[in-house]
Amino acid sequence: MAAPAATAAAACAAAGEVEVTTLQMEGWGPGRCIFGVCHFPAGTSWGPAECLIFITRNAVYRLPLGAPAAGGPGCVGSAVPQLLAGRESEELVARLDGSGSDARFQFLGGGIAMDGERQLLLRDWDIATDTTSLRLMAPDGTVSTVAGVTLPGMWMRPAILPNGYLAAYDNTLVKPEPDSDDEEQEEPYWTRLRIAVIATNFAPPGLPAAAAAAAGPPPRSLPGDLGALLDAQPDSTADLTIRVGERRFHVHRAILSARCDYFKQRLAGDAFEDARAAELELPDADPNAFALLLRWLYTGAVDVPADQGRGVAELADRLLLPSLCTAAQDVVAASVGTGTIADSLLWAAGCCESRGGNFTRLLARLKRWYVERAAEVRREARDGLRALMQQQPDLMLELMEAELMEASGQRAVKRSRLN
Known part of the structure; x- marks a missing residue:
């Protein structure tokens, strides 16, 4: 050089x-x-x-x-x-x-x-x-x-x-x-x-400076502009306040109605008194999860942290947002480890029982994850497995049966190679 x-x-x-x-x-x-x-x-x-x-x-x-x-x-x-x-x-x-x-x-x-x-x-x-x-x-x-x-x-x-x-x-x-x-x-x-x-x-x-200068300012986009609108709140454009716990979120009725069936029903005409209210309450919801959900409503995308995956998935399911619910479930599945798999299985099984079929895909993914690493989980997370046995004995039995079938299939493949 x-x-x-x-x-x-x-x-x-x-x-x-x-x-x-x-x-x-x-x-x-x-x-x-x-x-x-x-x-x-x-x-x-x-x-x-x-x-x-x-x-x-x-x-x-x-x-x-x-x-x-x-x-x-x-x-x-x-x-x-x-x-x-x-x-x-x-x-x-x-x-x-x-x-x-x-x-x-x-x-x-x-x-x-x-x-x-x-x-x-x-x-x-x-x-x-x-x-x-x-x-x-x-x-x-x-x-x-x-x-x-x-x-x-x-x-x-x-x-x-x-x-x-x-x-x-x-x-x-x-x-x-x-x-x-x-x-x-x-x-x-x-x-x-x-x-x-x-x-x-x-x-x-x-x-590099030359490349940055050549690139110029980033192009405008609808998600970017709506994200900026959300970041600018509260301002004179907001016409509704959503109260979640101790936090208040200043929002726009038209955007919530267009993007979310739950709010579309709640704000429609004279169907509810909420249609004329200046402030609505969303009870039994996590403010941090709602902030992420609101970002998704305005921009169509949001980065869900691993520790918020469950809360966002539950709230999205409650507010009739299946796409966001699926994305949050993917975060839960991606962040699971040997120390958390038992608790994640308990949570997913509970959601299937209380919320219906929107969580069955996640539960199936978590089952596969466990079966593939069952020996490692038994070594490192015995307390979690005890809780799983006590609270979901049928699920634990299903996992044990799947593990035995997996091991039997692997042995059959090995024998066929030797022959």
Whole structure:
């Protein structure tokens, strides 16, 4: 990479060529691996010169990008990596927040990301506990651990989504439980691929200045304009107030009537006294769930947090919004884990009994989830299973029968392969 890099790149582009420069890093042995690289242009908070930031197993380095070797582009250049944080070591050390060489990492392999404030996001894997934590490194070399973000497994390739959420994936070799009926197991391991999206609030990385300028202002849209109208409340345009618990929501009758059959019936003509009321009450509803439902009515879309999935699903079913109810149920299904599956099954079964068939699809999904991971659930969530046995014995019996059928089918497939 030449200096100034922009001039060299422009010259190569004009000639229709690609410039490649190999950087031979001084003092860098062949056994030291690089697990992630991030580029910073000149004049950023990471330094006045253009540079690469890269990570090894337990350290972070800065590599200045200077002029090419005397032979010109394509020749081998020479650069000296500068240690920014951590320390090279083959020994396992405890994680330690701090600045520069005082910070300690356990295993940084698996990628690097940058947020909109030009902080580095590093995933740090603890080999002993098989958990992944998120470390944050500021341009001044200060390393901190992001609270509340610890995932089981070795998560890799962190990426910040446009809404500020963090995404990563886990690719793990899992050893299944031995099958006593088989004399030989052909495949002792199988691969489990998972993707996690965590509701963080990182500043998303922006477009390059040139691309942002070329893009111009975003186009107007009906969902965007109606969302802005909702955000502007209360104002002179609202003609109705909905009281949910201690909160009041200023809304527009026409939008609620057009988008929701429940409100269409409640606000229609002289069918109810509510049609002339300036304020209506929605009893026995969660204000936070209603706020999300209202966003969906105005814009046609809403991000339902995992902890609000159940409340939104129940309220959407009550207010005759099957599409939103299904979307909220999908959130519940996607967020279930071994520690929560029993409680989720209890909730879904209760909804089927009290609300009818709108929750049968979710209950079937949760049953399949349990059957596929029954052994793991029994190891980690015995208290939840006891509650399930006590409150829904028929459902627990159905799950046990499905588990036996699943195991029998797997054994039959294995025997057919051996024969």
